[in-house]
Each structure stands twice: as structure tokens, then as C-alpha cells.
Amino acid sequence: MTPQERYKKLKQHLSEENPVLLDVIKYYEILDKVARKNGFLDPEDTYTAHISWWPLISILGTFSSGKSTFINQYLGIKAQSTGNQAVDDKFTVICYGSGEDVTTLPGLALDADPRFPFYNISEEVEKVDAGEGSRVNLYLQLKTVRSEAVKGKIIIDSPGFDADSQRDAILRITSHIIDMSDLVLIFFDARHPEPGAMRDTLEHLVGAAVNHRDANKILYILNQIDTTAKEDNLEDVIGSWQRALSQQGLVAGNFFAIYSEDAKVQIEDEAQAERLKRKRDEDLKEITDRMDKVGIERAYRITKALEDFAKEIKDEKFPMLKKALRKWSERVVIVDLVLFGVLFAAIALLELQFGFVQTLSSSPISSAVSLLVLAAVLLFLHFKVRNFVGKRVYRKLEAQDHAVATAFKHNTRWWYPLARARFSGWIGLSQKRLEGVIAESKKAIQRLNDQFVSPSGSHMNERNHTETK
């Protein structure tokens, strides 16, 4: 899908959903244009492909902690198989489909709808786990279900997370999913009263989440608390899990405790059953509220991402490029001067020895030819030097930032004069355009606030208000 087709499809999809987002797409187009023109972005690529346009909820967590059971219950349909064995070893992207049955499609199908967040995932996977990129179908699948609960959003169910036997590919996809999501539910299960055994898993999952720039979107869910009834130790179990999480650096997280009504064990003591149910009902309500409102989070996320992309290019990538271009042009001049100096010294020496300059300049033709030859040699040397120095700078950049390295290559193509790299006023113009994009994304956030702020002033909108100030 070309970027143009992508914009068109996105606009189609979003036209009825949210007019603010429709505006936001326009500014993504400008962002793309500026980035493409300066070589930061591949001509076939677009920043709209780097985020999820669907509201996205992902469910991560340990083996058989009840993720799939929870999802089935939310959907009201048994879409996912459940059980104590590792029944599902793929990430399953669940979305609405009008068909009667649950339909399963290969991971490749995710490419078809520009609102899905897995563009280029195979390349990302390939980078961390060579050879696995081409086998993305082994890791991803798409299911369509006819459930109102998932209309207008997508939910990702994940294979059980077991740090010991985890492939890099799965770890990479997991952190990609955390980045993309509007809401992340991380499941643990209370059948393990001693979370110590899960330390590695916690370290990976929680470690990745805790430092996330939007930590508020991550909910930690202790599931299967019905199993604490036997020993009546709910508080102890919650306490030890919270301690384990805080050891991973989680200070004040969104911590919930629930169980599944469909899968729970029989609880003899009625008072206990009542107590557990009350806790569950309370926490489950908060969780499902957040899940239902994920469309709002999504609108803010997409708009914020526009601002972040633009800021990153303007404040980080352009300065890096500018510095690299300057360094390159200075080195080329120095090496040129040294080489030319050596060349002229050699000519002077030869002249002293053999006096051939006089011979060459004896006729107009031979002197013209020899001047041309000299000019050709100088030019040849100069382009060799440009290339040689350029490759070295490029390699260094590539290790730091791929986009900047590509932009450097783009801006040092042979027909660009050296002076363009030295006097890079043109960069300022592009930065101005990005400033415009940033200003527009701020305005769009305000329009979203106008749209979503309820008279009671929900928690979420207050947060977004302060974030953008």
C-alpha cells in the first residue's frame, strides 16, 4: 500500500468516527513530506504506519493466568481456547467482524487494514532474531468475532510469557505491543502464592512497562483470587505480589485483583465468597471502564504521537544531521587540501628535476590538454574524498540513529555542492514547518479536550490537560 492509498483509506475509515482525527491525518501528511524530503523517511514509508489507528488493548501476562478466559468473558464469545497447558503460542489480534463464526486469518492479513499496528513488524523481528522475520505468521494471527464489545477497537491476546524459554522475537513483539497500546493489562495469577518463582518473568514484563513514558496505561491484574479462599489469605497474596512488583521498580501502579466467575473454584464459606466477589466486582468495573473508554485514549495518543514525531525530528534528528554534515564538509576540505598540496608538491619536484612544464606549455593544445587532465585528476580525488569521508561519518551515524544516517546519505549525494552541507540554512526552513505541525497538534489536543471533557471532569481528561501544558 502506498502512503497515498494509506492516507485515503485512513480518511475514509475515520471520517465518521472523529473529525479531529481527520485533521490530524492532514498534519501527518505534512510531517511525512518534510521527513521524506530530507531523507529521514523512506519514500514508501509513512509515520501513519508506525502507530495504531484502532484503539488498542493488549493483554499480557504469565502462562495460564487466565488471559484468554478474561477476553472470552469480555467478548461474550468463546473466541480463544483456554486451559492449563500452553494452548496458544501466538499473539492473536481480535477485532470485530460481521460473520457468524469466529474467523482466523494469518498474520499477513494484518497488512490489509492501515489501522492495524503491525506494519513492518517482520523487519523489527528480523533485527533481533535473524531469520524469524519471514515467519511472522508463526507469531501473529488475526481473529474476527461478532461481539459488540470489540466494535471499534482491537484486543490482543498473547501467548503465556515465560522469560526462560522466550525467543527474542516474542520479547520484541511484546515491547512493540506495549508501545502501541492504549491500555495494557498485565495478568498474574494468585495460584502462585510465592511470586519469587516468577522473578524473571516479572523482570521482563514489568521492567519493560514500568519505565514506559505512559505508565498510566498499564494495569497490573492479579487474577484467580478465588483460589485464596481455601487458606483465606487474600491480603497476604496481594501483599506479596505488590512487594514483588515494587522490587521491579513499580511505585504506585494501577493494581487490581479479580477472578473469573466462569472459571472460579467453589467457595464454601459464604462470607468469604461475598468478600471476594465484592473486591472483584469493584476492580473489574474499573478495568472494564478503562477498556470501554479506550477510544478516547486513542485519539489523544495519535495526536500526541504526531507532536512527538515532529519534535523528535526537529529537536534531535535535524541537529544531529546538521552536525554530521558540517563535520563531513570540514573533513573533506581538509583532506582535499592535503591531497592537492601533495600533488602540487610532486609536480613541482618533477618540474625541478625534468622541467616538463615548459615542454607541456609549449603549444596551446598540449597546455590545454594538460590543464584538463589536471582538473580531472583533482575532481576525481575530490569525489573519492567525499565518498570516503562520507562513508565513515555514515557508519558512525548508522550505529546511533538509522533515520539520521539515511538522511545524511540523502543530503551528501554527489551532485549536492559541498557548501550546502556547510551552510545548512535550508534545515531551518524544514524545522519551521515542523514547528507548525507541533502547534497544530497542540490545538488538536485542545479540540479533543473540548470534545471529551465531561461536566464532571473525568480523571483522564485532567491528566491529558496537564500533560500538554
Ligand SMILES: Nc1nc2c(ncn2[C@@H]2O[C@H](COP(=O)(O)OP(=O)(O)O)[C@@H](O)[C@H]2O)c(=O)[nH]1
Ligand atoms: N480458579 C480460577 N481459574 C481460572 C480463572 N481464570 C482462568 N482460570 C483457569 O485457568 C486456566 C488457564 O486459563 P487461560 O485463560 O487459558 O489462561 P491464559 O494462558 O492466560 O490464556 C484455565 O483452565 C481456566 O479455566 C479464575 O479466575 N479462577
Ligand SMILES: [Mg+2]
Ligand atoms: Mg491464552
